[in-house]
Amino acid sequence: EIVLTQSPGTLSLSPGERATLSCRASQSVSSSYLAWYQQKPGQAPRLLIYGASSRATGIPDRFSGSGSGTDFTLTISRLEPEDFAVYYCQQYGSSAWTFGQGTKVEIK
């Protein structure tokens, strides 16, 4: 089973700063099968990135995804107040979609 480990667990930043979130897989993952989601309290997750680097419909260009193999990154170029939330990476492996444990981006 491929395990996704996200780091850091919590990221404390101020609006306007750059956020860099990491997602590391225990085995190589096809970039085609890597996605990122944002989740705010009491809400369903929202798809941000699929195929490791393609933005979903309506997602601002301050969100970008990159990486390959076992290391993937979600970057938020300049944090807006509405970007403070929990972010999950997701991949397909061993006949199942699995998620990382999440990174919380909080206001410093």
Add this chain to the structure above:
Amino acid sequence: QVQLQESGPGLVKPSGTLSLTCAVSGGSISSSNWWSWVRQPPGKGLEWIGEIYHSGSTNYNPSLKSRVTISVDKSKNQFSLKLSSVTAADTAVYYCARGMGVVLGLRGAFDIWGQGTMVTVSS
């Protein structure tokens, strides 16, 4: 605009069967999309349960496969989840979600989600 809405009992007894339905509106369940169930225990992360295509083809998370059944009702434009032999560990918010497409990479990119429904397993 496709929308998803989960429905079902909010309380299930231990050893019983959890049954939920996801109604699809604003679009057809027979479109070129896979349809999934995902759950989230309180304060924890996300777990994919399984998926179904309108043809009836299914794939399940191996960790839950022995207890899960997902079915589709095209006449009602909805799909359903049954999880048997539930325990307190199955207490979670259950979401239904749409995969973007039919190829594997897009199947798991969940672009539309229901609001989620909380299911508690307790006597």
